[in-house]
Amino acid sequence: MAVYTDVAAEELAEFLRGYDIGELLSYKGIAEGVENSNYLLHTSKGSFILTLYEKRVASEDLPYFLTLMSHLAERGIRCPQPEKNRGGAVFGTLMGRPAAIINFLEGVWPRRPNVAQCAAVGEGLARLHLAGQDFPLRRANPLSVGGWRALFEQSAAGADPLQHGLHALLHAELDYLEHAWPKQLPDGVIHADLFPDNAFFLGDTLSGIIDFPFACNDILAYDVAICLNAWCFEPDHSFNVTKARAFLGGYGRERPLTTSEEDALPLLARGAALRFLLTRLVDSLNVPAGALVRPKDPLEYARKLRFHQSVDSIRDYGVTASGVVA
Amino acid sequence: MAVYTDVAAEELAEFLRGYDIGELLSYKGIAEGVENSNYLLHTSKGSFILTLYEKRVASEDLPYFLTLMSHLAERGIRCPQPEKNRGGAVFGTLMGRPAAIINFLEGVWPRRPNVAQCAAVGEGLARLHLAGQDFPLRRANPLSVGGWRALFEQSAAGADPLQHGLHALLHAELDYLEHAWPKQLPDGVIHADLFPDNAFFLGDTLSGIIDFPFACNDILAYDVAICLNAWCFEPDHSFNVTKARAFLGGYGRERPLTTSEEDALPLLARGAALRFLLTRLVDSLNVPAGALVRPKDPLEYARKLRFHQSVDSIRDYGVTASGVVA
Numbered sequence: 001m002a003v004y005t006d007v008a009a010e011e012l013a014e015f016l017r018g019y020d021i022g023e024l025l026s027y028k029g030i031a032e033g034v035e036n037s038n039y040l041l042h043t044s045k046g047s048f049i050l051t052l053y054e055k056r057v058a059s060e061d062l063p064y065f066l067t068l069m070s071h072l073a074e075r076g077i078r079c080p081q082p083e084k085n086r087g088g089a090v091f092g093t094l095m096g097r098p099a100a101i102i103n104f105l106e107g108v109w110p111r112r113p114n115v116a117q118c119a120a121v122g123e124g125l126a127r128l129h130l131a132g133q134d135f136p137l138r139r140a141n142p143l144s145v146g147g148w149r150a151l152f153e154q155s156a157a158g159a160d161p162l163q164h165g166l167h168a169l170l171h172a173e174l175d176y177l178e179h180a181w182p183k184q185l186p187d188g189v190i191h192a193d194l195f196p197d198n199a200f201f202l203g204d205t206l207s208g209i210i211d212f213p214f215a216c217n218d219i220l221a222y223d224v225a226i227c228l229n230a231w232c233f234e235p236d237h238s239f240n241v242t243k244a245r246a247f248l249g250g251y252g253r254e255r256p257l258t259t260s261e262e263d264a265l266p267l268l269a270r271g272a273a274l275r276f277l278l279t280r281l282v283d284s285l286n287v288p289a290g291a292l293v294r295p296k297d298p299l300e301y302a303r304k305l306r307f308h309q310s311v312d313s314i315r316d317y318g319v320t321a322s323g324v325v326a
Numbered sequence: 327m328a329v330y331t332d333v334a335a336e337e338l339a340e341f342l343r344g345y346d347i348g349e350l351l352s353y354k355g356i357a358e359g360v361e362n363s364n365y366l367l368h369t370s371k372g373s374f375i376l377t378l379y380e381k382r383v384a385s386e387d388l389p390y391f392l393t394l395m396s397h398l399a400e401r402g403i404r405c406p407q408p409e410k411n412r413g414g415a416v417f418g419t420l421m422g423r424p425a426a427i428i429n430f431l432e433g434v435w436p437r438r439p440n441v442a443q444c445a446a447v448g449e450g451l452a453r454l455h456l457a458g459q460d461f462p463l464r465r466a467n468p469l470s471v472g473g474w475r476a477l478f479e480q481s482a483a484g485a486d487p488l489q490h491g492l493h494a495l496l497h498a499e500l501d502y503l504e505h506a507w508p509k510q511l512p513d514g515v516i517h518a519d520l521f522p523d524n525a526f527f528l529g530d531t532l533s534g535i536i537d538f539p540f541a542c543n544d545i546l547a548y549d550v551a552i553c554l555n556a557w558c559f560e561p562d563h564s565f566n567v568t569k570a571r572a573f574l575g576g577y578g579r580e581r582p583l584t585t586s587e588e589d590a591l592p593l594l595a596r597g598a599a600l601r602f603l604l605t606r607l608v609d610s611l612n613v614p615a616g617a618l619v620r621p622k623d624p625l626e627y628a629r630k631l632r633f634h635q636s637v638d639s640i641r642d643y644g645v646t647a648s649g650v651v652a
Contacts (some may be wrong), residue, residue, distance in 0.1 A: 008435035008437035008438070009435065009436055009437060010436070010437060010438060022433065025433070025528065026430075026431075026432045026433055026526070027434060028354070028356040028357070028358060028366055028432055029356060029357035029358070030354040030355060030357070030366070031354070031355035031356070031357060032355070040354055040356070040366060042373070042432060047368070104352075105352075106351035106352045106368060107351070107352055108335040108338075108339075108350065108351075108353060109335065109337060109351055110335055110336070111334035111336060111648060112334070112336060137330075200352070202351065243631055248520040263488075
């Protein structure tokens with residue numbers, strides 16, 4: 001939940017005079033996103049989301065996120081599209097913070113994604129990757145392999161108190177992945193955080209992909225690996241091979257994985273699991289007093305990491321080589 | 327901010343099948359109300375608010391609140407109106423909690439109410455009082471004079487540590503009000519919590535009165551006194567006599583105060599100030615670890631109480647006897 005900055009009606013009305021989106025009818029702070037303050041606006045022209053970017057989103061990165069969303073939307077990806085103000089800018093300043101208005105996407109995110117939804121998100125991710133191929137801006141991924149050692153060093157002391165043996169697991173995995181991480185795989189724009197709460201559905205139809213503050217340029221198949229972790233495990237942390245097959249099948253219908261990508265997928269999935277394990281561990285060790293958000297469980301990703309360590313090839317994810325569904 | 331209970335899309339869709347309000351398009355937890363969990367729903371038939379009643383609202387009181395809103399709305403008061411489900415009931419059960427769906431009211435609440443808005447809320451409060459006259463259900467006010475001593479006893483030890491002399495102020499005021507509280511004034515349905523955040527405006531037009539969990543049967547002029555406290559002081563706690571005159575003038579145009587009510591208003595205003603001082607003091611001494619809501623400042627109401635103690639008659643609120651604006 002995230003409404004950190006209270007926006008007064010009077011200030012908001014003034015801010016909206018800079019836009020051509022109609023008269024303000026109502027606005028509600030919404031409990032969505034953990035990095036920013038978000039409001040749902042109703043105006044005489046429709047529904048919009050107002051986002052105030054809090055400190056964790058560096059304002060120098062805003063042009064990347066906002067123009068990326070415009071770029072993807074122009075290419076048919078259903079994602080939020082920033083409204084331009086009367087000066088042509090995609091963000092301004094409200095309550096002392098960078099603030100943007102995006103169009104509202106209908107849809108609900110599935111707490112328990114089903115197989116059809118896994119397939120749909122696979123297709124959607126592949127289409128997003130294709131639509132991003134000609135995006136001109138670049139942003140390195142601070143949470144890829146090059147960023148993990150610093151996270152490990154911040155959190156190493158807290159590992160074994162949380163689970164005996166976790167420190168050794170992290171240490172060995174980090175050494176291995178830093179050595180083995182692939183350098184020649186196809187890259188491009190990735191979402192990097194396409195969890196179920198960032199995917200809206202109407203029924204089983206994907207109606208929107210939201211929340212781009214982690215978007216960056218990186219290995220495309222790493223994004224696939226993140227989704228394997230985020231969509232294909234059950235609440236008891238068991239791996240659901242039917243969902244994985246549906247997800248990878250959906251992806252492959254839009255953008256077939258290369259043989260190199262397929263070969264690398266288990267390793268990339270280990271990396272994705274390590275990334276969320278490390279960031280969750282850091283977050284769990286740094287909960288401020290009176291925090292609004294309960295930290296997510298790091299050990300969920302320790303279990304997923306151990307699962308991927310046991311995987312030999314993409315066949316274990318339910319897919320035969322060359323994208324043919326097993 | 328208040329979203330205590332996370333509602334899964336799957337459970338919500340099931341719950342909505344009991345209503346004839348269209349297909350679910352989206353829902354967002356909203357940061358509004360402090361007693362309950364609230365969601366803004368978009369369906370194919372419009373916008374609605376879903377409320378899950380958390381433990382502080384006793385479910386035996388729900389029929390009172392919900393039928394009151396229906397009763398008032400039928401008499402032209404712009405307030406939320408509960409949707410009936412297919413069984414004709416105004417609430418059901420969702421995620422193990424009593425849950426109701428009300429229509430969505432457009433409007434924004436003013437952080438800095440202006441004079442015209444104070445006049446409008448005065449008119450609106452009087453119209454609410456008139457519309458409630460034939461409401462058949464009754465609910466005693468647990469937060470009127472009879473409830474204050476228990477609050478004082480819960481919080482007495484914390485008074486002087488907060489402000490030197492506060493304990494003596496509370497003690498003497500409570501003795502005085504218990505003795506002097508009027509028993510013969512006109513009574514009826516009161517909102518009992520009509521603060522600016524419960525009044526929606528479009529421009530200076532009152533577009534809705536929301537949030538009825540404190541509604542009850544009590545002295546009508548006590549509701550007027552609550553609003554004097556809530557609407558007619560500036561952020562520096564100074565009393566704005568122009569706003570008070572506008573508020574009382576607006577009220578009087580719809581429902582003129584009787585002479586007895588006018589005479590009692592300073593005393594009722596002291597009581598209203600004491601009520602919010604005591605509940606805020608109790609809340610500030612009982613902040614749970616990790617609370618989502620920062621407690622409101624009790625001392626704001628100690629200053630207001632002292633102001634009302636200095637008032638001789640309704641003339642000091644800007645109004646001559648018999649409702650004539652001074």
